[in-house]
Amino acid sequence: MxxxxxxxxxxxxxxxxxxxxxxxxxxxxxxxxxxxxxxxxxxxxxxxxxxxxxxxxxxxxxxxxxxxxxxxxxxxxxxxxxxxxxxxxxxxxxxxxxxxxxxxxxxxxxxxxxxxxxxxxxxxxxxxxxxxxxxxTAAILEVDAANTPAWRLYDGLGFRTLRTWHAWRRGSDAPLPPRLPDSPPITRRPEGLWRAEYAMAVRAFPPELGGLGWQRPLHPREFHRSLVGRLGDFLTGSATERWIIRDGERVRGSLWARMPFASGVIQLTLIVPPEEKGHLEEPLLNYGVRQLTPMERALSCEHPADDEHATEALRRYGFSIRRTLTHMRLDF
Ligand SMILES: CC(C)(COP(=O)(O)OP(=O)(O)OC[C@H]1O[C@@H](n2cnc3c(N)ncnc32)[C@H](O)[C@@H]1OP(=O)(O)O)[C@@H](O)C(=O)NCCC(=O)NCCS
Known part of the structure; x- marks a missing residue:
């Protein structure tokens, strides 16, 4: 032995x-x-x-x-x-x-x-x-977009690139932006509109590109919290705000703010489909950032690097890029 x-x-x-x-x-x-x-x-x-x-x-x-x-x-x-x-x-x-x-x-x-x-x-x-x-049935990984040696290694093994994402951050002491004039009305998302919001998100974050981000495949559970999920939120003191711009029963775009308990960083998810690009990013961010700034907590947002409109709007609202990561996947 x-x-x-x-x-x-x-x-x-x-x-x-x-x-x-x-x-x-x-x-x-x-x-x-x-x-x-x-x-x-x-x-x-x-x-x-x-x-x-x-x-x-x-x-x-x-x-x-x-x-x-x-x-x-x-x-x-x-x-x-x-x-x-x-x-x-x-x-x-x-x-x-x-x-x-x-x-x-x-x-x-x-x-x-x-x-x-x-x-x-x-x-x-x-x-x-x-x-x-x-x-x-699948393996996933994320690699720094500038890390060519590692990307080559994974590419050579058959991994395909899904999408490259910026990790944005806005400091807890960033100033309150002025209210945006002429913004379309923004409301909390009624529970009954989760399917409409999901349908919109499929166009904004196609599942074949990896969905909503790292370890966030596009799935109804992200839109419609189960009883267990809601109970978990209640017990951990976390909550998610969902703000939308709508046209009747159609959801045109949305912004989520996931607030972990107490002092954690608030995570934003900005969802704007191709047909609304360049129109809804700023109103949604303006509204969300104005709501959240008084809480004096840092904000983070993971968003596709290929989205120029969102990149511009995030910069305008005091966010800066922390990291840029490429997501890769191999299906068996
Ligand atoms: C990335 C890393 C793990 C590669 O380890 P390694 O043992 O040197 O890699 P290998 O010798 O097995 O190389 C396999 C393939 O990767 C690619 N590769 C590895 N290093 C490379 C380099 N410096 N430049 C270009 N391609 C490189 C090549 O395609 C290589 O195949 P080849 O030798 O036939 O050309 C290593 O450089 C490392 O630890 N880097 C720091 C940590 C890191 O970035 N990890 C990945 C996080 S996602």
């Missing part, structure tokens, strides 16, 4: 992650590989992983409650010269079952001194094989 263990320890190449043994080294590798692009959230995750790595055998219990930790445990590492020099993480997406089991590929990282030797490709091939064997 001991001989077998030390044999594994000395071994080199690809193997499954052993959370208890590998977590600390994986956290260090991810930190090194993503040093240049890591934001505060990423740094917090790394220090959380370091803390968790001290749990020893209890890690398996912690993994039951932590999706990222569980995903790291489902992944693969590449070991060479007695150290972990490559990693890939596999996290099941929280998608409605009728969309098929989808796996998120994350933390693809190879230590700088070991790059261009085919390690990432081998890790990805093992990951895809295991995803397929597990019965999933």
């Amino acid at each position: 001991h001989a077998a263990l030390s044999q594994t320890r000395r071994s080199s190449g690809l193997r499954r992650v052993n959370l208890e043994r590998d977590l600390r080294a994986i956290a260090a590798l991810i930190e090194e590989a993503f040093r240049d692009e890591m934001d505060a959230g990423g740094r917090a995750t790394i220090s959380e992983l370091r803390g968790l790595s001290r749990l020893g055998p209890l890690l398996r219990v912690a993994a039951l409650a932590d999706r990222m930790l569980r995903g790291i445990g489902q992944g693969f590492v590449w070991e060479q010269d007695g150290q972990i020099v490559g990693n890939v993480t596999l996290i099941p997406a929280d998608y409605p079952p009728e969309l098929g089991r989808t796996i998120i590929i994350a933390n693809v990282a190879v230590a700088p001194a070991y790059r261009r030797q085919g390690i990432a490709r081998q890790l990805m091939l093992a990951a895809l094989e295991s995803i397929r064997a597990g019965g999933a």
